Amino acid sequence: MGLLYRCTSCDREMVLESYHQGRTVPCPWCDAKEDVPENLDFDTVYSNRAKDEERGKLLLALSVAGGLLSCLPVTAIVWWMSSGRIALAREEQREADPLLLNARVLAAVATIVHLLIWIGICVGSGVVG
Numbered sequence: 001m002g003l004l005y006r007c008t009s010c011d012r013e014m015v016l017e018s019y020h021q022g023r024t025v026p027c028p029w030c031d032a033k034e035d036v037p038e039n040l041d042f043d044t045v046y047s048n049r050a051k052d053e054e055r056g057k058l059l060l061a062l063s064v065a066g067g068l069l070s071c072l073p074v075t076a077i078v079w080w081m082s083s084g085r086i087a088l089a090r091e092e093q094r095e096a097d098p099l100l101l102n103a104r105v106l107a108a109v110a111t112i113v114h115l116l117i118w119i120g121i122c123v124g125s126g127v128v129g
Helices: 042-068 072-091 098-124
Strands: 003-006 013-016 024-026 033-035
Touching (some): 042 098
Antiparallel strands (some): 003 013, 024 033
């Protein structure tokens, strides 16, 4: 996971690592040669990546626990928090941690399943409809 960099030829994103600084690299999409600036801030990228990894582990664990305990608010909050961290990574032009992506997907699925269960309980008990 590195810094997202937009190709000047095809306008698609490619991922750069610190060893690309000051070098010419080919775009993986169009094979155009891109000169990578030497002043890219990889220290911040790596620092934020470590924070995202820690947060991803916690959110993934909370998502699993919320799913097993059928706790709708926990899974909804995990989805919201992981979506925020993913959006922050995009704003900082870096890749989102895979643990955050997995936590968001798991939390979204668990939230939908919990909603369906609660709707079924309400309909079955005569509370709704």
